[in-house]
Amino acid sequence: MHINVLPSPYRPDPKIASLGAKIGDPVQSADFPQTILRYRNDRWAATVGLDSLSDAEWVQHFGRFVPLPDNMPEPLALRYHGHQFRVYNPEIGDGRGFLHAQLRDGLDRLLDFGTKGSGTTPYSRRGDGRLTLKGGVREILATEMLEALGVNTSKSFSLIETGEELMRGDEPSPTRSAVLVRLSHSHIRIGTFQRMAAEGDSEGMERLVTYCLTILYNETPSDNPAAQLLHLAVERIADLAASYMVAGFVHGVLNTDNINITGESFDYGPWRFTEFWDPHFTAAYFDETGLYAFGRQAEAMHWNLGQLAVSLRLLCEAPPLIEALERFPALFQAAIIKRFLWRLGLQPQGTERDRELVEAAERAMARGKIPIDIFFYNYRGGRLVETRQTDEFSAAFEAVLADYLPSGDVTHPYWTAGAPCSMLIDEVEQIWSAIAQDDDWAPLMQKVDAMRSMREALSIVKE
DSSP states (O other): OOOOOOOOOOOBOOOGGGGOGGGEEEOOOOOOSOOEEEEEOHHHHGGGTOTTOOHHHHHHHHTSOOOOTTSOSSOEEEBOOEEETTEEESSOBOSSOOEEEEEEOTTOOEEEEEEESSOOOTTOTTOOOOEEHHHHHHHHHHHHHHHHTTOOBOEEEEEEEEEEEEOOSSSOSSEEEEEEEEEESOOOBHHHHHHHHHTTOHHHHHHHHHHIIIIISOOOOOSSHHHHHHHHHHHHHHHHHHHHHHHTEEOSOOOGGGOBTTOOBOOOSSOEEOSSOOTTOOSOTTOTTOTTOGGGHHHHHHHHHHHHHHHHTTTSOHHHHHHHHTTHHHHHHHHHHHHHHHHHTBOOOOHHHHHHHHHHHHHHHHHTTOOHHHHHHHTGGGOOOTTOOOSHHHHHHHHHHTTOOBOBOOOSGGGGSSSOOOOOHHHHHHHHHHHHHHOOOHHHHHHHHHHHHHHHHHHOBOO
16 A cells, blocks of 8 residues: 655656646746745655755755756646536636646656645635645645555655745634645646636647556557546546545545546645544535535545546547446445555455455444544454453454454554554644744654654565
8 A cells, every 4th residue: 555666866857848838827936035944855855866955955946946957947837627515616726836847756657846835826816825834734744644544645745934924714823834845646637627628628638638648647548548547547536535534534625626637645725534433524614514524535536536527528428438437436345445454454355254344343433432543553463452442343343353364564663552643633733833832843753753653564564
């Protein structure tokens, strides 16, 4: 479930120009009063050959946005449309971010440097194009935790405080400002296809489909490339939905403009981890109907894929697209089982038996009120620790568990620490409070280290 990328030299490869001028608009970053480096992700910088940058060089490229060598000469604010809480909006695009550069990693994947809080663009509407420092800190916490839990996610690459005071209605103001850079496997969204379809741009759609197939998926186009791409996206996004569930994660805003065509999770706003297996748990206070609740995330992603299919009708008849969409439920269920077994560190016993295990696990967590992180920690590798629950639902789960053999190692120090690493809202607020009140960044960095230790522990396969 983890992507282990080898260190790589810097290899610029700005492919976005192949999509033509209509993919985005050239923009300039804001001229910030300050650029104080708060976070640099050297672990991922090594995979794209940028870990040797000095802090001053880092700030120039990721705070002042001086172009990287042989890369994009100027940033692009990407154009797209999207359904926002199922309401179509043609007036959106990169409103406080842009595509800064593209380059290859050690797996030869094309990766994007995208920003958040870098200033206004033609799509800012009434926004100021800025990001709060708290929002940047929260994105670091989200991406590090999700990466540790095996979710295919963007990486928080850089966070630089920018010295402006921002006014916000949903947090104490004025508040500190920042610019975030994320490393992603593309920023092409379902909404990108929706814009092409809305404009009736069949040539642009053909280029976009070919770009995604050949450059992002490394596939040779078939005689029906639109359906081919939808099949690939359905596979990736079904797995993403399953990974959210097994991680206990709620994205909060699963609009079509927030779903990446590569199935990589990104753009973290009102995210939360749910403590318990509660299908009704929501992350966004404005999600009054629970559209994107914990238990409805697969439904939301399937619906969004349906909008991708509608867009691809510009190039393809409906039946092959419907065939691709109909694969989603079975793919999601298979991915749930696979990811449950991975996080529990168990060898599979066959589809029916594994499904029985997963259903018993869900009942134990939901009805027995066992916190998700504690459940997976306590039962890792099939072990039964002294602190296990004794209710009837846990007993039923343990009866099924008894037939399973471990696949994951439990000798890493993480498994004997006595408690799992978690990322519930109270801890997020404590980490932010230390920064807001005392400019103390130690709790954040300690938490990043703890999440990376968990990632290492989950990566070890039992010999």
